[in-house]
Amino acid sequence: MAIDFGALGPEIALAVTALVVLAADLSLRGPAKQLVNPVAAAGTVVAIALTLRLWGDERSTFGGTFVIDSLALTFKLLFLGTLLAVLGISWRFFAEGRYFQGEYYFLIVTAFLGMVLMPSARDLLTLFVALETVSIPAFVMVGLRKRDLYSSEASLKFFLIGVLSVAIMLLGMSLVYGFTGTTSLTGIAEAIAATQTPGSETPLLLAAVLLIVVGFGFKVSAVPFHFWAPDTYAGAPMPVTAMLAVASKAAGFVGLTLVAFAAFAPLAGAWAPVLGVVALATMTVGNLGALQQRDVVRLLAYSSVAQAGYILLPFGVARGGTDALSLAVNQTAFRAVLLYLVAYAVMNIGAFAVVIGVARRSGLRATADYAGLGARSPLLGGAMTVFLLSLGGAPLTVGLWAKFAIVEALTVDVTAFGLVLAAGLVVNSVIAFFYYLRLIRGIWMEAPAEGAPVPQPGFNLSLVVVGLAALTVVLGVLPALVTDTTSVVTLALGR
Amino acid sequence: MSLVIPLLLATFLFCVGVYGLIARRNAVLVLISVELMLNAVNINLVAFQNLLFPAEAAASGQLFALFIIGVAAAEVGVGLAIVFNLFRNRATVDVDRVDAMRW
């Protein structure tokens, strides 16, 4: 069995980068340690280059458990781009905080290695490994501020809930294996199609499917698997929070997409309504939770829970059939998820970047500290406004198109459940705007507190912020720049 | 050998693990509970492989179990580190008292 190392290029690049970073950290002393950041960034750029080289290819290796196709490549690019942005917002934070820089960069690159692996996985085993490669470094990163009570507490909570959900997921996987005799996603789909009649599937199999969903539900912080998220986000170092809120969540969605649409597509009639209800609950709980937050990080944490709910919505209308309409519905749903994840990455990392910029040197992170931010720092204030509006889905921001895609997916075929989900989205969008607008109002319309410092985000962070804000708006005006790409990504998962 | 016995065992182990994770206050015991759950899954996989699909060339059930053992080791390692760090910060391993962050 020959291994296609070319197809593994990005993963190899990242693995090497991780090791180089670790080694470099050992050899560098004092302030020079911060140079590991550019090293990691360089490795990422290499990985991106390698990914782009594969563009358009359709390959597979490891006996079909690892494939390269448009879906995989698109997500890889998304993750790598996110990594670059996270590195950008991490530099000053860790350099100034004197945290364990080498370890941090090693861990984060490793976690992203898992993410990059995720979209290529076509086997439960590979998925599991990828997921754990994401999770285990994340457990550590959350607790990286060893002397910080909150950090270690956040880490423990994250860890315990994480392993619990992984265990549940594994239980589900083992049962599925028991039913189908294979761990290959396509194999599972074929076996299910061959043995189960739609409408009267074996209950235990359905339960197993649901247990697998739990594992990813934890990753994407869907209700009721979301409890760790606010506490963990609040306690973790902020760049890690950004990573968790965006990249880790995106990885969860990739995994969910794969199992849902590749392995369990024939059972969609069963799991789609459940996911729809979960989506409704998730966005509602997230938004309601966010309403009361006084800490911006927690607010964004809850907001990201709600966003996860939005992204879950298209799963709610997925179809199990193989007729043209069902395929079209699933295809649209998938593209909506993809587009939303891209948009979400852009705007949410941007928002966290601003939060880091504001907190830099002052540690201010309460919503009250954002009063008059627009006057103190038009750059951060303006960018935050753009990001928040985008998260809400205002026009001329990419967030609108993301929401649009979701609604589009829900209405491809008008069904009662689809309309219920759409109505839920409407109501939640309005609630969400309530707290976004409150923050925006504080930024522009309230006087800054006495002696509030002028934030000094630093060059790197400013660059990231400006770049992401510009991207938010540009994609808002010309969504074709990204939809041209996402719309060719097909959900041809071997069916 | 009937499939029932290993499955019952696995289910029992898993439930004990879940209970331990939820109910035990000592963090170390909580970690052990996690191990129980993972091992329940391993029993499942191996049992299925041997009893249902003995002819599968890839032996993916057993392979999976091996991976789980490996990953579980890493997980528990990390978990112990976290608990240890917590203990250094708070001088307790009582999970109930780790609730500084709420709401």
Add this chain to the structure above:
Amino acid sequence: MDPNTAGWALVAALLLPVAGAVAMLLIPAEADRTIRRFAVVVTGVAFALVAALTAAFDYGRSGELQFVTDVPWIPAIDARFHLGIDGISLPLFFLSFLLPFLSAIYTTKHLPEPGKPKAFLGLMLLLQTGMAGTFVAFDLILFFIFFELVLVPMFFMIGMWGGPRRDYASVKFFLYTLFGSIFMLVSFLAVYFQSGLRSWDIVELSQAAGIGSVTFQTWAFLGMFLGFAIKVPMWPFHTWLPDAHTEAPTVGSVLLAGVLLKIGTYGFIRIALPILPDGALRFAPVLGVLAVIGIVYGSLCCLAQTDVKRLIAFSSVGHMGFVMLGIAAMNEAGIQAALFGNIAHGVITGMLFFLAGSLHERYHTRDIAVIGGGMLMKIPRYGVLLTYVAVASLGLPGLAGFWGEFGAMWAAISPGLGLSDTYGGLYLGLVVFAAIGTVLTAGYFLWMLQRVNLGRPSEKWAAAELDDVMRVEWVAWAPLLLLILALGVFPRLVFGVQDAAVTALLRSMGG
């Protein structure tokens, strides 16, 4: 400019304000006067361009789209960048360039706390692009973008330069409209998929009469109804309006009443009716009843107001009720009247808000009781203007307000598309109640005039130095004052332009 080929003119008109806003960023914030003059220049140039466009418009073919731009925009979802203008759009488009121009002139003198003309005028320019765009967008997605786009600048305008309860009002405005617009989007999507045309083009969808079943159309219409009715606003979705208007700065109120509300009714006429004729037909009686409730109810609420601006705001509810009554009539005369009422309300109520703003500048209160009368004695020219515009607003023939109101009632007595057979009695009742609404309207305006204008100034103001109408106000207001008269005397100015377009619209509805 050749209306067949000069699509660039429309694009340029839309881009000019945004470009102006960007250019204004380069002017240092300290150069207060320069910024304000620059805004006048930008809006003036844009207005001149639109005036030229209006002159070049081929009125013989006002039923067809002119100055068309139609290029692919987001191929992935078949959205196109389709702009064009016809007889229905032209008056509204014109208005959405006139009012910002006048507002910019007005702002050279008046700008509420906390100043910051750069931000204020920049937002206004952005707003201008948004609202003008809705009237010329012929792609549902593009329309939706423009529709949503106006929310953000208006939110900031109210929230930063508004009155004491601005926080509440701005959020309320934003959330309300947002709420409706997302339902509208859902309906757009449903129509898109149901039609099977893979097109968002309003013209194409209008011509593809009979999309889906009647049930489908009813539900889809409900979604659009929520979006547009909140924007109009129709009773009972109107409660954001008084708050928004009361708290908004003068210019914000002017643009809100003058143009923004029109987007809702325009949406009904341009999108909801022709694309979903069956749904519209089923909804028509509901629209009519809500409209008339709005008329009577708005007037009753006006009677209870003590704040001049809030009174004017509530009067909008009544006036827009007449517009909606015209739409509910589902015939050409009704649509004509609705569009006329749109323009007339924009001009008149815009002007009223200017006046209310200037009133506040002088008295530093808008409470009728505190002002306590005697304005006609204290500042006679101003008092005369207030009387003039109030009288126009209460629907006096010969001034702009009349034709929309009368036309709506006239049309509603014989509703089109077979409605008169089934709902003839209902519509007659609607007309009667609408007519009673005109009496109430006259009542509250006269009452307001009596308590503000007439009598002798109270002691509080007897010795106060109050400026009569200033030069800048004359300049900013004169076009509106003239338009009020011109539209009243020459209703043809609007009716004539729209006629062919409305006929074409109704034909596509099967009327």
Add this chain to the structure above:
Amino acid sequence: MESVLALAWLVPVLPLASAAVVAATGKRLPWGGAEVGILSVGAALALSAAIAWETFTNPGETLERAFAWSPLGGGFVLELGMLVDGLTAMMFLLVTLVSLMVHVYSRGYMEGEARFTYYYAMLSLFTFSMLLLVISNNTLQAVVGWELVGLCSFLLIGFYWEEKSNQDAANKAFLTTKFGDVGLIVGVIVLSAGMLGLSDTPFNFGETIDAAVSGELATGTIVLGMLLIFVGCISKSGQMPLHVWLPDAMAGPTPVSALIHAATMVTAGVFLLARLFPVLAQSALVMGVIAVVGILTLFFGGLLALVQDDIKKILAYSTISQLGYMVAAIGVGGYTASIFHLFTHGFFKALLFLGAGSLIHAVHSNDISAMGGLRRPMPVTFWTFTIGSLALAGFPMTAGFFSKDEILVSGDLWALNGFATGTYVYWVGIAAAFVTTFYMARAWFLIFTGEHRGAPHAADAHGGHGADHDAQADAHADAHHAAPNESGRWMLVPLVVLAVLSLTAGLIGSPFLQDEPNFEAWTATEVIEGTTYPFLAEYAAGAGVVAAEKGPSAKILHGPPTWHLDLLGIVLAAFAGAVLLAWRLYGKGLPDEDPTLRMGPLSRALVAKYGFDAAGYRYVVVPVRDRLSAWATRVSNDVIDGVVGGTGAAAKRLAGVTYATVDQGIIDGGVNGAAFSAAWWSARLRRIQSGDVQRYAGALVAGVVLLVLAFVAIR
């Protein structure tokens, strides 16, 4: 050569131009704009006279010119047009003439007013509005003029807007008439809706009439439309029960009252009924309603005048009564009679109002109890006012005599065709004539005979209801007890002109002019000639009476005016009786106790001899003057006004409740309630997020179990 009729459009345009010029430049002109107004209205009068002559000498000559003013959608067109026929020409003449007189008169009366120029601009605008209504060839244009008239009346009634009572009066006038306008507008809409299938110009008078006469217009449309339009006429032409604004409208300057009550505003309703006469003649129901309203108004309106002490109010109630005659005449088919009375009434009522203004100007009070003995100091006013009073009372050979006679005769003819309303018009009309004569005689005696009493409560006269507040009144505030002087020439010339017309204007419609051209032929154009009463044959047959000798049934109202000696006798008797009675009671000045007791032995002898006086006083005068009219006043002031006022108050209260409860409470609360409940839920959620990781885990597991169970159960 084109007929002078083609220039008719200039008649309204001239006052409009005048209004614009006066408003723009009036303050800089030597006479403050009065000269512009007088000249342009004078020119309009000259043109009107020419048009009148043209149509008078060529009966039936009609000119309709119109052009499409605006499309209305659906292919329908709004016309701006003129319809010039005898009716139009007659109204032109009346309106421009009275308006000119008022313009001239005001030059003296309003001298020194702060808002003199504004006043003239409004006066001209008022004239224009009325002319626009008159010239209109379609109902919608008429509505435009109609509403503008209402606006101008608002602006002029509230001319002294410093005082709250005057503001209230102006508002009341506008709102009451506006309420009637609801009827008018809906009526016009209903009529035009009936025309939709028949014409592209659904508002056109001529086409509407043709359609109605030919039966193309559905009867239901006609009945509903005309009744609704009649509601507009009720309010505008001061018919019961919407006449309440009219007495209050006396708050305006007196010349304005003359314009409103003689020539412009109040005649609008009658004019519109006349214009649409062939349409309303299609329905017995409509005509019956019109007649009944007219009859009630003419009688009870007149009674109200008995108890008034304010000269302007007496005239105001008399206007209501006279309008009742006109409306009643329409209702009994007396088309010609009605507009003939409109024509003559315009002159003598203008004369009376201007005369009253002259009196008020002299004594600075509206109260007739403050006058007395003014015959000698004010001879011109005295004589002209006397002529006006005679004309109003219908003294033979005055203008009012011929026109009122015509109305009574119309009623008689209608009765002959089997309609009870005709009988009522005849007898109630005579009774009201008696009342009219009595109250005018009462006023006449109190004003001109006896000694000048001065104003006992002069201070009230300024702040009081309806009193004029002209600058002179203030300037001469301390000169009350000085002897009153005759007014200046600006004011006297119009009085004389109108007095002459009050005497002579009736002649053109009198039996002296039995041959064409006369008033009948002038105004009864061919459209009117063609009017048929589809229901007439039916009724006549049922009544068994066909007045064959009066002409063919469809034209019973036509034919030359003839002498009716029986009627003349009754009228003369009524006149004489009323004057005598008044003289008995008031001839010796203002009685401060029961007049009969102050008549000495003669009085007692008469009582003893005939017993009629005491009985008459006791059983007729006292009940009628003191009780019935007081009762009517109360009905008018309390009940109807109360209803109007109460409606207003109730509306306001309703508004308050609606606003506070429904709007701010329920609807807004519903929306905010969502947010509140969101916050509430949000607070509940807080408990779940306890911070205890094991509870999180428990919740997670519970969630999983629940989901699995639900999941499996559902399948």
